[in-house]
Amino acid sequence: MEPFTIGNRKIGPDEPTYVIAEAGSNHNGDLEIAKELIDVAADAGADAVKFQTFRAEDLYVEDSGDVEYLEDERSIYEIIESMEMPYEWIPILYDYCNQRGIDFMSTPFDERSASELEEYVSAWKVASYTSSHIPFLEYLADTEMPIIMSTGAHSLEEVSESVSVLRSAGVSDLVLLQCVAAxxxxxxxxxLRVIETLSNEFEIISGLSDHTLDPTIAPSAAVALGACVVEKHFTLDKSMDGPDHEFALEPAELQDMITTIRATETALGSSEKRVLEVENELYEKARRAVHAVSDISAGERISEENVKILRSGSQEGGLPPKFYKEITGKIAARPINSGKGIEWDDIDV
Incomplete structure (x- = not known):
């Protein structure tokens, strides 16, 4: 799993988690709200802010009916049509992201939208429902840009087919995100254990696209399981009109999520097991060693009555506990004061 670069950030197992703040269509058709969403994501410390670029006519059949979970009397086609982001916004939002020091991303749902975005993004984000759209995946692969692909509502076998298509098309910089389409x-x-499954099954960088309501549990656990990318929806206010606001994070929650992810990375630390500098004092004072518990004369036998395995405190430590049985029964080579750590030089061997 070789790391690769998106914008100025390396993506990989030994790199900080790449956090995508998913603005989606929560701009509600207002450019100033879109800019405010960029401000919120940048202020929270996200690596990228991501919108969605689509046209209803390229996404749904016109007579598409409704969707129960949205609780909206309009058809899904009408809802999607109302959420379209104007193409002319793309360079404006790209420039504003550059001003704020955050990567601009937007998920294309069709070739036309991808062609409008191509000049302004440094990686593609593929939505779950598009991940089995093989002709579209081949179209994106031809651009030779990295791809981050969600896997919601697809089986492992279907994901495998899509990965094979992308790899055959020359895509090596690929991330798979565990995602549940609910x-x-x-x-x-x-x-979340699917993050490990994806990584192991395809020998690939993996991560999480999260739609749970809690801002920290799933993202931080995902990072602990090896997620290199975490994506989560956010909004200015959950009470705003629109289908994606209610389950999105509000600004303070987004900040909390990113702070927790960074703290989790800090806590994960290194896989090397060693004595750390912060442990030095207690390494000396609290680890047990063999100590005399009464004065021992030269020629006297070392026994369970005159030596014990104790913490050394400010005394100089003696032999490690593993030598206790070996020295018991031996003869003291010189006087040993009570409390002294017993060394090999103290014993007639």
Whole structure:
């Protein structure tokens, strides 16, 4: 799993988690709200802010009916049509992201939208429902940009087919995100261990696209399981009109999520087991060693009555506990004061 670069950030197992703040269509068709979302993501410390670029006519059949979970009387086609982001916003939002020092991303749902975005993004984000759209994956592969692909509502076999297509098309910089296509996703259904499954099955960088309501549990656990990318929806206010606001994080929650992810990375630390500098004092004072518990004369036998395995405190430590039985029964080579750590030089061997 070789790391690769998006913008100025390396993506990989030994790199900080790449955090995507998913603005989606929560701009509600207002450019100033879109800019405010960028401000919130940048202030929270996200690496990228991501919108969605689509056209209803390229996404749904016109007579598409409704979707129960949205609780909206309009058809899904009408809802999607109302959420379209104007193409002319793309360079404006790209420039504003550059001003704020955050990567601009937007998920394309069709070739036309991808062609509008190509000049302004340094990686593609593929939505779950597009991950089995093989002709579209081949189109994106031809651009030779990295791809981050969600896997919600697809089986491992279907994911495998998509990965094979992308690899055959020359895509080596690829991330798979565990995702559950439920809005919101219950914690009991998020199945974070799939992050490891994806990584092991495809020898690939993996991560999480999260739709649970809690801002920290799933993202921080995902990082602990090896997620290199974490994506989560956010909004200015959950009470705003629109289908994606209710399950999105508010600004303070987004900040909390990113702070917790960074703290989790700090806590994960190194895989090397060693004595750390911060342990030095107690390494000396609290580890046990063999100590005399009464004065021992030269020629006297070392026994369970005159030596014990004790913490040394401010005394100089003696032999490690593993030598206790070996020295018991031996003869003292010189006087040993009570409390002294017993060394090999103290024993007639």
């Amino acid at each position: 809005y919101p996703t219950p914690l009991s259904e998020i199945n």
